[in-house]
Amino acid sequence: MTLKRGIAPALLILMMLASWAYAPMQAHAHATAESMVPEPNTQMNESPPKVEVHFNEQIETGIGGIQVLDSTSKPVTENKHTVSENRKEISLELPKLGEGVYTVSYSIVSADGHPVSGSYIFVVGNPPNARDASAFDLHKQLGHSGHGATTEVTVSELLLYLSRGLYYAALLLSTGLMLWYGMLRNKTEVHRKLFGKWGLWTIRGLLIVSLFYVFIHARELMEGQPTSDWAKLFTKTEVGISWLILLVLALLGFLVLKSGSAIIKILWAAALLVLEGFNGHAAAYEPKWYALLLDIVHLAGSAIWAGGLAFLLVLWLEERKDAGRFAAAFSRVAWISIVVLTITGLLSTFLFLPDLSYLFYTSWGILLVIKTVLVLFVIVTGAFLRFRVRRGDLPSGTLLKVDVGLMAAIIIVVGIFTYISPLPANTPFSKHVMGTDKHFTLRITPNVPGENRFTVKIWLPEKSGEATEPKRVKLLLRSLDKPDLGAIEVPVEPYKDEEIDAFPDFTKSTYQAKGPFIPFPGKWMAEVRILTPEDDEIVFTEEFRNY
Numbered sequence: 001m002t003l004k005r006g007i008a009p010a011l012l013i014l015m016m017l018a019s020w021a022y023a024p025m026q027a028h029a030h031a032t033a034e035s036m037v038p039e040p041n042t043q044m045n046e047s048p049p050k051v052e053v054h055f056n057e058q059i060e061t062g063i064g065g066i067q068v069l070d071s072t073s074k075p076v077t078e079n080k081h082t083v084s085e086n087r088k089e090i091s092l093e094l095p096k097l098g099e100g101v102y103t104v105s106y107s108i109v110s111a112d113g114h115p116v117s118g119s120y121i122f123v124v125g126n127p128p129n130a131r132d133a134s135a136f137d138l139h140k141q142l143g144h145s146g147h148g149a150t151t152e153v154t155v156s157e158l159l160l161y162l163s164r165g166l167y168y169a170a171l172l173l174s175t176g177l178m179l180w181y182g183m184l185r186n187k188t189e190v191h192r193k194l195f196g197k198w199g200l201w202t203i204r205g206l207l208i209v210s211l212f213y214v215f216i217h218a219r220e221l222m223e224g225q226p227t228s229d230w231a232k233l234f235t236k237t238e239v240g241i242s243w244l245i246l247l248v249l250a251l252l253g254f255l256v257l258k259s260g261s262a263i264i265k266i267l268w269a270a271a272l273l274v275l276e277g278f279n280g281h282a283a284a285y286e287p288k289w290y291a292l293l294l295d296i297v298h299l300a301g302s303a304i305w306a307g308g309l310a311f312l313l314v315l316w317l318e319e320r321k322d323a324g325r326f327a328a329a330f331s332r333v334a335w336i337s338i339v340v341l342t343i344t345g346l347l348s349t350f351l352f353l354p355d356l357s358y359l360f361y362t363s364w365g366i367l368l369v370i371k372t373v374l375v376l377f378v379i380v381t382g383a384f385l386r387f388r389v390r391r392g393d394l395p396s397g398t399l400l401k402v403d404v405g406l407m408a409a410i411i412i413v414v415g416i417f418t419y420i421s422p423l424p425a426n427t428p429f430s431k432h433v434m435g436t437d438k439h440f441t442l443r444i445t446p447n448v449p450g451e452n453r454f455t456v457k458i459w460l461p462e463k464s465g466e467a468t469e470p471k472r473v474k475l476l477l478r479s480l481d482k483p484d485l486g487a488i489e490v491p492v493e494p495y496k497d498e499e500i501d502a503f504p505d506f507t508k509s510t511y512q513a514k515g516p517f518i519p520f521p522g523k524w525m526a527e528v529r530i531l532t533p534e535d536d537e538i539v540f541t542e543e544f545r546n547y
Helices: 002-027 138-142 155-183 189-221 229-236 238-258 262-279 288-318 320-352 356-360 363-390 397-417
Strands: 033-037 042-044 050-055 065-069 089-093 100-109 115-124 429-434 439-445 450-461 472-479 488-490 506-518 522-531 537-546
Touching: 033 115, 050 065, 050 100, 065 089, 115 488, 115 506, 155 189, 155 238, 155 262, 155 288, 155 397, 189 229, 189 238, 189 288, 189 320, 229 238, 238 262, 262 288, 288 320, 288 397, 320 363, 356 363, 363 397, 429 537, 439 522, 439 537, 450 472, 472 506, 488 506
Parallel strands: 042 115
Antiparallel strands: 033 050, 050 089, 065 100, 100 115, 429 439, 439 450, 450 506, 472 488, 472 522, 522 537
16 A cells, blocks of 8 residues: 555656646647748749648648738639648639739648748749839830939929820810711701811811920920930830821821811821820720720710810800700710710729729829819709700800810819829838847838848847857738738848948848738838847837838
């Protein structure tokens, strides 16, 4: 009995020692991602059929998941993820992906109940650079540097905007009159006479304003450049060649006006509107055919409304009876034009902007809001005009003048905001933090969605005059817009820094990486984790954003 009493406490002590020895191992035996398919930060020629993440231990099947996001941070598929039979692999079948930067984000719970999450990127094909304000910089076609796309309105640019406002007025009025001449059936002698008279004035105006418009814009583009580049502008750049075509079409307008063919007039107007469509913001967006189609249809609707309204005012001033006849046809077509303008305008806005909050980031968005308010006033005045026409009354002169005034205001706004980038300009991010026992610098250049260079500099105090370098440095990026997304690790590596930025009694360590580790625009937090030689962890966090 005495022996048995002695064995029991001994066994109890051994069991406790075993549990103590095992406990640390158990505490650290959570699931970790051992491998991924595709591998992180890889570039592929073709779309992968699926993504897979393999773990070192079993995971729960009913909790968590995996998703793949595109460059606009939207999921590429609604497919459900699957977990392998051994519960160590999670995968997601993918549709065929186009060129782009994609983010894989996983979030699971290990068999012992601990959450595990992470994100990484892979690239398919050779995607184009991210689109921001620089996409609308005409200087790039000429190889000029030191210029940027306009994002804000300044006093010095008023002459430029004046030329654009006059150009759009002449373009819409001249093409609108030609389109109405081709569309209007049962034209009276008064209609023909005034079409010829005012058509000639609008063609003259188009030619003069186009010369002014081209001169002002060419001078702005060529400022500070050698004279030899002027020939390059008009022979080797898309914008310069399009300006030459514009001037040729403006000259041809005199011949088209004399032609009795309605088809020729419509084709001339269509050529000018298509040419302007290729020069607008739409040319910078994908799919290009869709963006251009929206822009050209929007321009055509604008020309029909503006040209018809101006002609109605001319008729009202010169021959009220014929104004009444034309008003009946115009009121029907004008409403169709307004509907088309509204639909194409909305679709273009959704195409140009990642989301509607961007309306308040630049002057472009604010001007678009102003234009929308003016269009609402146009709809109200148009409704009153249409009511009078349907009742058999002549159009009200006051309402006509108000409508023409609104049209002029809209054209002025359009002249300005078609020169301003719809997107804000991105600027490189740089932050330096000074401390008593450490210094830190983080740079992200150029700070755009897609390819960037990441630079981390760390200064740690020397110990007894000897250099002190971190054991490990990690750079993590977390999306503040999508907090459920796991952190993306940027694989920074040591590099030799040539900059002179030493601090006495501190050791500088520098790290760098380059790649598309910012896969989509938005608000981000950079987290730098530094493990010191004493195994202390220092964490720096900095918030930044891009568009």
